[in-house]
Structure formats: structure tokens, C-alpha cells
Amino acid sequence: RITLKSGTVxxxxxxxxxxxxxxxxxxxxxxxxxxxTEIQRQLGHKRYHPIWHLVHKLRQTMGKRDDEYVLAGQIEIDEGYFSTEMPQSEKDKPLKRGRGSQKKSKVLVMAESELVESPKKGQKPRRVGYLKMKVIDDLKKETINDSVRELTKDVQQIDTDYSTSYVYLKGFVPKHNSKVIAKDKVGEVLPWVHISISNAKSKFINTFHDIKPEFLQNYLDEFCYKFNRRYFGEALFGRLLVACVSYKNEFRYKYG
Structure with a gap:
């Protein structure tokens, strides 16, 4: 016996x-x-947990759909630090400051970014394609290299800052532009990863509270899914519906 929901999200x-x-x-x-919480209010459902699971299953489906695509051509890469809850295992330890804080999760951000010839006034110097955001455990060279290999194909050029995390990219990428970038110049050299990180942080702060680090990837998947389909308009609902019947979601989590 098979139901209409079988094999779907x-x-x-x-x-x-x-x-x-x-x-x-x-x-x-x-x-x-x-x-x-807002979706629960819109639906008029009494219990929060089933709605929380529903939303995260949809976000995970968005991530699965985007996993089928990889980046190519010219790419910008940078890392972002997103505020999340302190992991349970770290709560008894002194709080670190800055990028190494237990309340910061590391995210590798990559965007297809093609130079625009003779950009018009107010136009960005680069034209953006697809975007990827991936939560990573550390910024070691091996971690960065593995992520770049996984998320890209047929890359012609990669632009980064002068971080030691990116020094080995030139070993398997035809052209790697690495330079020291002043803070006020990041928007010119790496415009789209800078904009994406800023917009994602702003949306998370305004909408969500106390994101757990283990679920940050789901929120990033939703952000990237919409960004990569920013010109779909009303067709976006239909595309998400297709994705939902294409994947059997295995999201399991005991809330609380």
C-alpha cells in the first residue's frame, strides 16, 4: 500500500x-x-514542534536540490562568521572573543563572479551567477581544498584574500588570484560573497533567534536556494513543489 506522501519530503x-x-x-x-513560530500562527496549529520539523524538512530539501549543481568559471571565495548558540559541550568553558568564539560558526562562501566589461554607473564590477554557502569545522587548508573540489567543476579562476587557508588552491585551479584586501576594498574585490554574507546575517538576525549551530546549514540552504532562483518570480513555488516530490527527506531531530 502506497500513500501520496510516500517517497516525498x-x-x-x-x-x-x-x-x-x-x-x-x-x-x-x-x-x-x-x-x-510565525508559520505556526499562520496555520493556526496548536503545537510548535511539528511545524518546526515541517519547515526544516523544506529547507533541507532546498539544500538537496542545490547540491545537484556545482560552480564553474570565475569564482569568489571568502569565509563568514555567523552567530549561533554556544554548543552544549562548550558552555562550561570561558567564552572566547572574536572569530574563535564558541558563538561563531564558520561558513565557506563561494559565488560565480564574472567581470563586467565597461560596467554602467552604479553597476557592480562583477556579474553574479550561483552561490554556495557551506558550514565548515575549521579553516585548515585541507578542509578548504576538499570543499572547493566538492562544490566546483571546470573552474578557470578563483579570487580570494591572502589568507593561508587558500594557499594550496593553485595546486588544482588554473588561476588563483590572492591579494591582501583592505576592509574598505572588500566590496570591490570580492563584491558578491561580501554582499551575500551581509544579507544572510541581516535576515537571520531580523527573523530568527538563537540558531543552533547544527541547523545553521538548513537556514543557509534556504538563503542560497532563493538567491540562485532570484529571477523565477511566482514560478518558485512550483519549482519547490517539484523538489519536494523528488526527495524522500530523512530529517530526524528530537526537539528540546
Whole structure:
């Protein structure tokens, strides 16, 4: 016996189809996002946890769809530090400051970025293509190299700052431009990763509270999914619906 939900993101869900469709519409109707609390209010559902699971299953599906695509051509790379809850294992330890803080999660950000010939007034010097954001454990050279190999193909050029994390990229990339970048020049040299990090942080701060580090990737997946389909307009709902019936979601988490 097979149900309509079998083999889809809704597999074994007891929530009605209406909840899924309304949530898909809400998530795709705006550049911003919705917290699970707000979606629960919109749906009029009494319990929070099932709605929280629903939303995260949809975000994970967005990530699975984007995993099928890799970056190519000219690429900008930089790292971002996103505020998250302190891991349970670190709560008894003194709080570190700066980038090494336990309340900061490291994210590798990569964007296809092609130079624009004779840009018009107000136009960015580079034209952006697809975007990838991946939570990483550290900034070691091996971690960066493995991530770049996984997320790219047929790369012609990579632009980065002068961090030692990127020194070995030239070993498997035809051209690697690495330079010391002043803070006020980051927007000119690496414009799209800089804009993406800034916009993602702003949206998370305004919409969500106390993101757990283990779920940060789901929120980043939603941000990238919408960014990579920024010209789809109303068709975005249909594309998400196709993704939802294409993947059997295995998201499991006991909330609380």
C-alpha cells in the first residue's frame, strides 16, 4: 500500500497537505523568511514542534536540490562568521572573543563572479551567477581544498584574500588570484560573497533567534536556494513543489 506522501519530503508526516502547500507558498513568496513560530500562527496549529520539523524538512530539501549543481568559471571565495548558540559541550568553558568564539560558526562562501566589461554607473564590477554557502569545522587548508573540489567543476579562476587557508588552491585551479584586501576594498574585490554574507546575517538576525549551530546549514540552504532562483518570480513555488516530490527527506531531530 502506497500513500501520496510516500517517497516525498512529506513521507510519514501526519500533517495535512494544506499545511505543506501553505508553508511552501510562504517560504517562496518573499526574499525574506518566516520563523516556525510565525508559520505556526499562520496555520493556526496548536503545537510548535511539528511545524518546526515541517519547515526544516523544506529547507533541507532546498539544500538537496542545490547540491545537484556545482560552480564553474570565475569564482569568489571568502569565509563568514555567523552567530549561533554556544554548543552544549562548550558552555562550561570561558567564552572566547572574536572569530574563535564558541558563538561563531564558520561558513565557506563561494559565488560565480564574472567581470563586467565597461560596467554602467552604479553597476557592480562583477556579474553574479550561483552561490554556495557551506558550514565548515575549521579553516585548515585541507578542509578548504576538499570543499572547493566538492562544490566546483571546470573552474578557470578563483579570487580570494591572502589568507593561508587558500594557499594550496593553485595546486588544482588554473588561476588563483590572492591579494591582501583592505576592509574598505572588500566590496570591490570580492563584491558578491561580501554582499551575500551581509544579507544572510541581516535576515537571520531580523527573523530568527538563537540558531543552533547544527541547523545553521538548513537556514543557509534556504538563503542560497532563493538567491540562485532570484529571477523565477511566482514560478518558485512550483519549482519547490517539484523538489519536494523528488526527495524522500530523512530529517530526524528530537526537539528540546
Amino acid at each position: 512529506m513521507h510519514k508526516s501526519k500533517l495535512p497537505f494544506r499545511y505543506w502547500f501553505i508553508t511552501m507558498h510562504l517560504l517562496t513568496s518573499t526574499k525574506k523568511s518566516f520563523s516556525a
